Each structure stands twice: as C-alpha cells, then as structure tokens.
Amino acid sequence: MTGEETLHLFQLMLQYLLPTLKLFGFTLLYAIPLGMIVALLKMCRIKPISWLTNLYILIMRGTPLLLQIIVVYYSVPTLRSNAHCPEFLRTLLNTVELKGDAGTVYMFRMILLAFVLNYAAYFAEIFRGGIESIPKGQYEAAGMLGFSRLQTFFRIILPQVVKRVIPASSNEVITLVKDTSLAYAMGYMEIMYIAKKQMTTFSSLTPLFMAGAFYFVMATLLTIGFGFVEKKLNYYK
Amino acid sequence: MAKMLEVANLQKSFGDLSVLKDITFDVNQGEVIAVIGPSGSGKSTLLRCLTQLEHADGGTIRVCEEDLLTDKGYKDHKTVRSIRLKTGLVFQNFNLFPHMTVLRNITEAPVCVLKKDKSEAQKRAMELLSKMGLEAKADAYPCELSGGQQQRVSIARALALSPEILFFDEPTSALDPELTGEILKVIKELAAEGMTMVIVTHEMAFARDVADRVIFMEGGVIVEQGAPSQLFGENASERVQQFLSRFNS
Numbered sequence: 001m002t003g004e005e006t007l008h009l010f011q012l013m014l015q016y017l018l019p020t021l022k023l024f025g026f027t028l029l030y031a032i033p034l035g036m037i038v039a040l041l042k043m044c045r046i047k048p049i050s051w052l053t054n055l056y057i058l059i060m061r062g063t064p065l066l067l068q069i070i071v072v073y074y075s076v077p078t079l080r081s082n083a084h085c086p087e088f089l090r091t092l093l094n095t096v097e098l099k100g101d102a103g104t105v106y107m108f109r110m111i112l113l114a115f116v117l118n119y120a121a122y123f124a125e126i127f128r129g130g131i132e133s134i135p136k137g138q139y140e141a142a143g144m145l146g147f148s149r150l151q152t153f154f155r156i157i158l159p160q161v162v163k164r165v166i167p168a169s170s171n172e173v174i175t176l177v178k179d180t181s182l183a184y185a186m187g188y189m190e191i192m193y194i195a196k197k198q199m200t201t202f203s204s205l206t207p208l209f210m211a212g213a214f215y216f217v218m219a220t221l222l223t224i225g226f227g228f229v230e231k232k233l234n235y236y237k
Numbered sequence: 238m239a240k241m242l243e244v245a246n247l248q249k250s251f252g253d254l255s256v257l258k259d260i261t262f263d264v265n266q267g268e269v270i271a272v273i274g275p276s277g278s279g280k281s282t283l284l285r286c287l288t289q290l291e292h293a294d295g296g297t298i299r300v301c302e303e304d305l306l307t308d309k310g311y312k313d314h315k316t317v318r319s320i321r322l323k324t325g326l327v328f329q330n331f332n333l334f335p336h337m338t339v340l341r342n343i344t345e346a347p348v349c350v351l352k353k354d355k356s357e358a359q360k361r362a363m364e365l366l367s368k369m370g371l372e373a374k375a376d377a378y379p380c381e382l383s384g385g386q387q388q389r390v391s392i393a394r395a396l397a398l399s400p401e402i403l404f405f406d407e408p409t410s411a412l413d414p415e416l417t418g419e420i421l422k423v424i425k426e427l428a429a430e431g432m433t434m435v436i437v438t439h440e441m442a443f444a445r446d447v448a449d450r451v452i453f454m455e456g457g458v459i460v461e462q463g464a465p466s467q468l469f470g471e472n473a474s475e476r477v478q479q480f481l482s483r484f485n486s
C-alpha cells in the first residue's frame with residue numbers, strides 16, 4: 001500500500017472506531033449495574049433464586065460469546081417462523097423490522113444484548129467475590145451504629161468493594177475492548193469489519209495490523225487509566 | 238438506682254452446642270462490670286446476645302427498663318432498633334470503616350442514622366477525639382493509626398451516639414501490652430464519668446482496679462460474681478482461684 005492509501009485507511013478506520021466504542025461503552029453502561037444485581041441475586045438467601053442465577057452465570061461463562069451473539073441475533077427471525085411459536089409471541093416478534101435502517105438498529109441492539117448478558121455474568125462473579133471479601137465485622141459495626149441494611153450496603157460495603165474489584169474488573173474491560181471485534185461476525189460495521197474488507201481490496205495485511213494497533217492503543221489507554229484509578233483509591237488500605 | 242440491664246435465664250446454643258445456659262445478672266446505672274473466664278466460656282457470646290449481634294434462644298433481656306427479649310420472644314423491629322441505639326459496642330479488632338477518615342468514622346452514624354446536623358456532629362466528634370488525645374488524627378485514615386489509636390477512635394465512634402451502656406469485647410486483646418495501657422486509661426476515665434460499662438477482658442489487674450463487680454463465667458454459666466475484693470480475695474471459689482493463679486504467676 002502507498003503512503004497515501006495508508007493515510008486514507010487510517011482516516012477510514014477512525015470513522016469505524018466510533019461503532020466499536022459505542023458497543024464497548026453501552027456494554028459497560030448496562031453490564032456493570034446488571035452484574036451488581038446478578039451478584040446480589042446469587043447471594044440471595046432464597047435458594048431457587050440463587051440457583052437460577054448460578055445457572056445463568058454458568059451458561060454465560062461456559063459457552064462462547066460468539067455463539068451467544070449468533071443465538072440472540074437469530075432468535076427473532078427463527079422463533080417467528082417456527083410453527084410451534086405461540087400466536088401472541090409471533091405477533092410481537094413480527095413487529096420487529098430486520099431490513100433497512102431499522103434492521104441496523106435491531107442488529108446493534110441484539111449484539112449489545114448478547115454482550116451485556118455475557119459480561120454481566122463475568123462482572124457478577126467479580127462483584128460477588130468483592131462483596132464476600134468484606135469482613136463480617138464491618139456489617140456488625142454498621143449494625144451496632146444503627147445503619148439500615150441499605151445504608152450499610154451503599155455507605156460502608158460498596159465503597160470498599162469498588163476498591164477491591166478494580167484490578168479484576170480492569171481485566172474484563174480490556175478483554176471487552178478486544179471482544180467487540182466479534183460483532184464483525186454479524187456484519188456490524190466496526191474496526192474489524194473495515195480491516196477485513198480493506199485487506200481483501202488491497203491484498204495487504206496492513207489493514208489488519210492497523211486494526212491491531214487500534215485495539216492495542218485502546219487496551220493500553222485503559223491499562224493506564226485503571227492504574228491511575230487504582231492509585232487514586234490507594235488512599236486507604 | 239436505675240437498672241440499665243436486666244438479664245434472666247438467658248440461653249443460646251449453636252446447633253447442639255449450648256454456649257449460654259441460664260445466665261442471670263443485673264447492671265445498675267454507672268456500674269462497671271468485668272466479665273472474666275477461660276476461652277470458650279461464653280463471655281463473647283453473652284456480649285453478642287446483649288448487643289443483638291446474636292439472637293438468644295430463651296430468657297429475658299431488659300435494657301434501660303425496656304423489654305428487649307421477653308418470654309414471648311423479641312419485641313417488634315422498631316423497639317429492638319431503638320434499644321440497640323442505647324447500647325454501644327467496642328470490638329476486639331476495632332472494625333473501623335477503612336475508607337473513611339477518623340472524623341467521618343465518628344460522624345457518619347450521628348448524621349445518617351440520628352439525622353444530626355453535620356457541623357454539630359463534627360463538633361461533638363472533635364470533642365470526643367480530644368478526649369481520646371487524638372484531635373490531630375481527625376483527617377487520618379484508620380490504616381495510618383496504631384492499634385491503640387484505632388481502638389480509641391472506635392470508642393469515640395461508639396460514644397458519638399451517646400449510648401446508655403457501653404460494651405467492650407476484649408478491647409485490648411489485639412494490642413501489644415504497651416498499647417493496652419492507653420485503652421485501659423480511657424476506660425478508667427469513662428468509669429470516673431459514670432458511664433455504665435460491661436467489659437469482657439483478660440486484663441485481671443484492670444478488672445480488679447476498675448470494675449465495681451466481676452463476673453466469672455465458665456461453661457456457659459456464671460460461676461461466681463461479686464466485688465473484685467471478693468473474687469480476687471482468698472474467699473473466692475476454688476475454680477476462680479485456680480483460674481486467676483495462672484495470671485498471677
């Protein structure tokens with residue numbers, strides 16, 4: 001590839017960076033709170049709730065994310081053409097538009113849904129570990145001082161959990177930035193998509209290396225960012 | 238004299254293990270009680286039942302002439318909670334909140350639980366800290382303090398809620414002997430001010446000097462109780478003398 005072509009490729013990739021960041025950002029936005037809820041459900045004293053949550057986590061962590069993306073994406077078209085599909089569900093599913101601009105929106109939402117469901121399970125396990133690592137004495141001290149259960153969780157426990165889960169969470173977040181490339185399999189137009197396309201056009205590996213560089217820079221920035229946050233939270237032990 | 242604590246026939250078991258069997262004793266206002274006895278005698282469990290960290294299985298508890306546990310079980314949630322705020326507990330391993338400054342450790346409950354004005358709570362906290370000789374540490378985090386300092390902060394934190402009765406669960410057991418003295422000094426000062434206290438301790442000399450009454454527990458029962466002069470004297474039961482002889486040698 002000529003220098004000019006490379007520069008053009010770089011500009012093109014910058015445009016496709018946005019969808020990658022969009023998927024990354026929205027996944028974190030939903031998966032982190034959902035992960036906290038899932039963690040609390042798993043620790044729930046009502047056994048069936050705890051078991052069901054555990055089953056969900058097992059499935060999400062035990063099967064490939066790529067497979068989950070495909071299943072979620074094809075669930076609507078497959079279900080509504082299934083003869084056994086209940087009528088009310090078919091009517092509901094028939095309202096989903098798969099073609100044109102609406103189809104693009106549908107695709108993003110389904111990919112996002114799969115990412116959120118998957119990452120929430122991983123975050124849940126991290127958060128649960130964090131919550132369970134807080135000594136019992138913290139709950140007892142809070143109880144003696146009259147804090148309600150909600151106050152205890154939000155004022156005493158959660159701030160300490162945040163500090164403890166940062167290292168493990170940073171791993172997940174960095175993995176996520178690279179995992180967004182899986183959306184390429186559904187035709188989602190992000191960095192990996194344009195890299196593969198340009199590779200074919202130019203019969204050159206340069207687009208792939210450039211895509212790699214984009215992921216590398218994002219992962220490195222995140223590493224630096226998390227290092228900074230960890231340091232900030234180091235004001236107490 | 239007002240009764241601050243009335244415990245009768247208190248029982249508690251963990252599974253098949255009966256830890257408290259029929260504990261009965263009273264505490265008068267301004268009295269300092271030392272609870273002594275060998276490990277596993279149920280001292281800590283007794284304290285945890287009185288501070289509601291454990292649910293007793295039977296018996297009755299009255300705090301400040303208000304029923305907490307009766308023959309019909311525990312009182313309603315609201316009563317139980319209001320009684321709890323009249324009792325303070327100082328833990329063996331402090332249990333300060335590590336992510337809060339010393340000052341916030343003390344003001345958090347008055348502000349969030351008692352809905353006190355923040356500046357007022359801070360003023361009161363600074364008074365308590367200066368009483369503990371720690372006003373310079375208000376902005377420090379617990380991890381920056383020595384064990385003795387942390388324990389003094391935790392005493393200040395308990396006092397910030399103005400409890401009617403203060404319980405201590407082996408307050409010096411996690412401290413080296415040099416730091417033990419500073420905690421005992423604080424407790425002595427509180428005693429002089431008329432604070433009602435129940436102290437589980439292994440510091441026999443301290444129990445003898447400060448307590449108005451000493452309770453010796455073993456095997457989930459109170460073996461003997463009385464004035465320090467009685468328990469530490471020659472007329473104490475053989476078992477008490479045998480136990481104490483280990484500390485004197």
